[in-house]
Amino acid sequence: MLYGTLFIVCIYYILPLWVMVMTSLKGMPEIRVGNIFAPPVEITFEPWVKAWSEACTGLNCDGLSRGFWNSVRILVPSVILSIAVASVNGYALVNWRFKGADVFFTILIFGSFIPYQVMLYPIVILLREMGIYGTLSGLVLVHTIFGMPILTLLFRNYFSSLPEELFKAARVDGAGFWAIYFRIMLPMSMPIFVVAVILQVTGIWNDFLFGVVFTKPDIYPMTVQLNNIVNSVQGVKEYNVNMAATLLTGLVPLTIYFISGKLFVRGIAAGAVKG
Amino acid sequence: MADGARRNPLFRNLTAKLAAVPMVLTALVVFAGGTVWTVVYSFTSSKLLPKLKWVGLDQYERLWGASRWLVAIENLLIYGVLSLVLTISIGFMLAVLLDQKIRFEDTFRTIMLYPFALSFIVTGLVWQWLLNPEFGVPSVIKAMGWESFELDLLHDPKIVLYGLLVAGLWQGTGFVMCIMLAGLRGIDEDIWKACRVDGIPRWKTYLFVIVPMMRPVFITTLVIVASGIVKLYDLVVAQTSGGPGNASQVPAMYVYDYMFQAQNLGQGFAASSMMLVSVLIVLIPWAYLEFGGRKRG
Structure with a gap:
């Protein structure tokens, strides 16, 4: 009974992935006559090739590969910068407490609940003033800002669970702010850095709103380009290419998810448990 | 440094x-300033560029007179309530199922969580593809012999929200x-023992003992899920x-x-300010419950 229920539930969760893979391996004629659940009679990788290097958005027909590399170029600096800023910040909050820090931290946490739509336009203005609106660095900055609440919370909670004697001993030995951070905190917190990386990679890769608002078409991230390809109204719908493109976009977070296993769970739990 | 520290507390640390x-x-x-800025400019007649020309509540009047906005709000309410109730109850039930000391727990959890x-x-x-009326699940059901089966969750205005709901729940x-599940694991084993000794059936223990004990977990989940629903866009x-x-x-989308x-812009600002209000409706009672009763610390 128990296993039966679980089994049926799992089918609901697995089916979309199954259908995606199967559809992406079929030719269009087979899709038109066949059942979407059926495995392909004739396996073809052409939809994958087409999705990657030929699919069109508007006048551009160089496929999703462009979006993929854009996403990579957005992802790498955003992940590094946001984690660097938030970890130092969390460390300052725990070990170098100063007056007023809690107030800012509370604003930060409450701010994370504010719908992004409320802050979009002021950020557009800020970025324009700084001369980086519509550029890659602008988007990186935006990801750093919006990653800060959750990451700071994550690092703050982790650092405050470390024994304080460690910090005090280092202080007595004359180590300063950065020395303690790099020589003691950093080496001791590798697991939490991995959790942060997982959280940020999946979060930033999956972002759509910021990509569409803060970048221009030629540097659109993969999710935006994918949506433009699949939901374009021109031309005949090629469902197999669409599904191959969708799978390609989902591949990065899925890989992270299946490799990281328990750490992914820890990441989302950290987001849920209040600080 | 040491000298400076003594002279001015601002330079300490x-x-x-x-x-x-x-x-x-x-x-x-960004957070405080940006929010205030948007709210302030929602009282102006800004069009292409933000301008401080006050028009009072005009934007809001126009907003609440726009049929598109009213549809959007109605959708959000229906989708929101259904999605909240269903994600939380289904999520809890799945967690209970996985909590029965079953084998392959990790496998089951991995499968249920990957869409996230x-x-x-x-x-x-x-889901657009799965619900496709020509080739998707509806056509498969038809081909299986239920000739009159018609379910177009994407193109029928009356039920399109349920199409979104199915996808949202999956994710x-x-x-x-x-x-x-983390909450259930945090419940003391002794509670279970006590209930077993008293002869309370398992399902009753869950409903009347465990659920009330997990109130904080439920509230946190509620706040997270609800504030996510307001942002529903992608x-x-x-x-x-x-x-x-x-x-x-x-x-x-309206915003x-x-x-x-x-x-x-003015319309956009007014609409986004209303979104902010809807989040505050969720957030303020929660903050009051969390921090109001006992002093912060």
Whole structure:
């Protein structure tokens, strides 16, 4: 009974992935006559090739590969910068407490609940003033800002669970702010850095709103380009290419998810448990 | 440094303060400043560019007179309530199922949680394909012999919201299940023993003992899920683009279209301020319960 229920539930969760893979391996004629659940009679990788290097958005027909590399170029600096800023910040909050820090931290946490739509336009203005609106660095900055609440919370909670004697001993030995951070905190917190990386990679890769608002078409991230390809109204719908493109976009977070296993769970739990 | 520290308390801990500058800027300029800015400008007649020309509540009057906005709000309410109730109850039930000391627990959890790693765009597009009336699940059911079966969850304005709901549940229930499971694991084994000694059936123990004990977990989940629902945007864009017609519009789409497409900033600001209000409706009672009763500390 128990296993039966679980089994049926799992089918609901697995089916979309199954259908995606199967559809992406079929030719269009087979899709038109066949059942979407059926495995392909004739396996073809052409939809994958087409999705990657030929699919069109508007006048551009160089496929999703462009979006993929854009996403990579957005992802790498955003992940590094946001984690660097938030970890130092969390460390300052725990070990170098100063007056007023809690107030800012509370604003930060409450701010994370504010719908992004409320802050979009002021950020557009800020970025324009700084001369980086519509550029890659602008988007990186935006990801750093919006990653800060959750990451700071994550690092703050982790650092405050470390024994304080460690910090005090280092202080007595004359180590300063950065020395303690790099020589003691950093080496001791590798697991939490991995959790942060997982959280940020999946979060930033999956972002759509910021990509569409803060970048221009030629540097659109993969999710935006994918949506433009699949939901374009021109031309005949090629469902197999669409599904191959969708799978390609989902591949990065899925890989992270299946490799990281328990750490992914820890990441989302950290987001849920209040600080 | 030591001298400076004695003279001016502002310079004590200077490096730490410098390190916290990004946080201070984010909190004050972007979060607090940006929010206030948008709310202030929602009382102006800004069109293409933000201008401080006051028009009072005009934008809000126009907003609440716009049929598209009313549809968006109605959709958000229906989708929101259904999605909240269903994600939390299904998530909890799945967690209970996984809590029965079963084998392959990790495998089951991995399967239920993987959609959460995917973006709403991917989720929306997959379900768009699955619900495709010509080739998708409806056609398969027809081919299996139920000739009169008609279910077009994407193009029928009356039921398009349920199409979104199916996709939203697929993506989000695993997450709730995970949090609930962590909550269940945090319950003391002795509680279970006591209930068993008293002869209370398992399901009753869950309903009347465990659920009340997990109240904080439920509340946290509620707040997280609810504030996510208000932001609902990508899923709709990918799955239905707000259509057919305006049938599956949501507030976030209204905001985006007015701010970045229709060049009617004032409307966009007013609409986003209303979104803020709806989050506050969820957030303030929660903050009051969490921090109001006992003094912060």
